[in-house]
Amino acid sequence: RETVLDVRDLVKHFPVRQGALRRTVGLLKAVDGVSLELRRGETLGIVGESGCGKSTLAKLLTAHERPTSGRVTVLGRSLHDLRGGELRRARRHVQLIFQDPYTSLDPRMTVAATVREPYDVNPDLAPRGDRDRLVRELLEAVGLNPDHGGRYPHELSGGQRQRVGIARALALRPEVLVCDEPVSALDVSVQAQIVNLLEELRERFSLAYVFIAHDLSVVRHLADRVAVMYLGKVVETGSEAEVYESAAHPYTRALLSAAPVPDPAARGTRQEIVLDGEPPSPVDPPSGCSFHPRCFMAEDGCARSAPVLEPVAGAGHLVSCHLARHPGGDGP
Numbered sequence: 001r002e003t004v005l006d007v008r009d010l011v012k013h014f015p016v017r018q019g020a021l022r023r024t025v026g027l028l029k030a031v032d033g034v035s036l037e038l039r040r041g042e043t044l045g046i047v048g049e050s051g052c053g054k055s056t057l058a059k060l061l062t063a064h065e066r067p068t069s070g071r072v073t074v075l076g077r078s079l080h081d082l083r084g085g086e087l088r089r090a091r092r093h094v095q096l097i098f099q100d101p102y103t104s105l106d107p108r109m110t111v112a113a114t115v116r117e118p119y120d121v122n123p124d125l126a127p128r129g130d131r132d133r134l135v136r137e138l139l140e141a142v143g144l145n146p147d148h149g150g151r152y153p154h155e156l157s158g159g160q161r162q163r164v165g166i167a168r169a170l171a172l173r174p175e176v177l178v179c180d181e182p183v184s185a186l187d188v189s190v191q192a193q194i195v196n197l198l199e200e201l202r203e204r205f206s207l208a209y210v211f212i213a214h215d216l217s218v219v220r221h222l223a224d225r226v227a228v229m230y231l232g233k234v235v236e237t238g239s240e241a242e243v244y245e246s247a248a249h250p251y252t253r254a255l256l257s258a259a260p261v262p263d264p265a266a267r268g269t270r271q272e273i274v275l276d277g278e279p280p281s282p283v284d285p286p287s288g289c290s291f292h293p294r295c296f297m298a299e300d301g302c303a304r305s306a307p308v309l310e311p312v313a314g315a316g317h318l319v320s321c322h323l324a325r326h327p328g329g330d331g332p
């Protein structure tokens with residue numbers, strides 16, 4: 001299948017300034033060398049605690065932020081090399097679904113006007129005479145009543161607002177939706193409805209998703225592949241089965257052990273791993289492996305040298321840990 005999104009060595013560092021002179025006193029390494037690939041129709045789940053750089057990554061992928069270095073390539077074209085109309089057309093292919101449907105919609109715009117706006121900004125998308133019909137079709141596709149297009153965001157529930165945001169993104173006929181914790185602001189009962197809707201839309205429109213969450217259990221259902229982030233870096237990535245059934249990084253294992261187990265019979269067989277404390281600040285992260293202060297497997301060398309992503313058993317299963325069993329390596 002065709003690669004729709006290719007990300008190489010993406011870095012985003014923010015200067016940290018202090019004092020009256022706003023002197024730079026450090027670097028916040030929000031995204032620190034991330035590479036990803038996404039094929040048509042595929043879903044990549046990205047998981048990590050808050051502050052790990054997930055939202056910055058989402059903004060870089062959708063060109064809402066410019067990287068410090070590295071590349072984002074959309075359908076074979078590097079966003080870096082594009083300007084003006086070409087850049088606008090390339091950006092259209094990768095749309096961001098925001099976490100908070102309460103703040104991402106303009107309160108003064110009706111539902112229909114919100115979904116229609118992309119056509120006004122990109123007139124070549126659809127002839128003027130077709131737009132009302134297209135807006136109705138999009139509202140229907142996301143499970144909203146097309147006759148309620150005259151309503152305002154404050155008249156809608158959280159789930160309905162998220163549906164409006166999705167319809168608006170679909171108006172641009174994207175290849176990829178980057179969903180930044182799209183359900184975490186919603187009631188639990190509504191979360192499954194939105195996840196099911198995304199699944200349905202993926203088939204219908206051949207979409208690929210980058211689905212970001214802070215909890216591994218949320219992405220499991222949708223994801224074909226998963227990447228686990230810690231302090232701006234991917235520490236483990238692989239197929240859904242590789243990550244959930246053969247997690248090799250201690251951080252992934254800790255996240256999995258913290259997730260609720262649906263089957264109580266399976267509970268006893270699982271090792272409980274407690275993650276101590278909050279992740280450290282991405283400003284001046286710990287030396288060596290940045291996970292070492294919280295790692296239950298850490299050894300002396302872990303604070304000195306930083307591991308890199310390397311294949312474990314399967315070719316697509318990569319882990320960044322000195323003690324993971326890399327083929328040919330000398331892990332435990």
Ligand code: SF4
Nearest residue numbers: 289292295302321322
């Ligand atoms: Fe833990 Fe060391 Fe592996 Fe880092 S390299 S995850 S500290 S065992």
Ligand code: MG
Nearest residue numbers: 050054055181
């Ligand atoms: Mg976030």
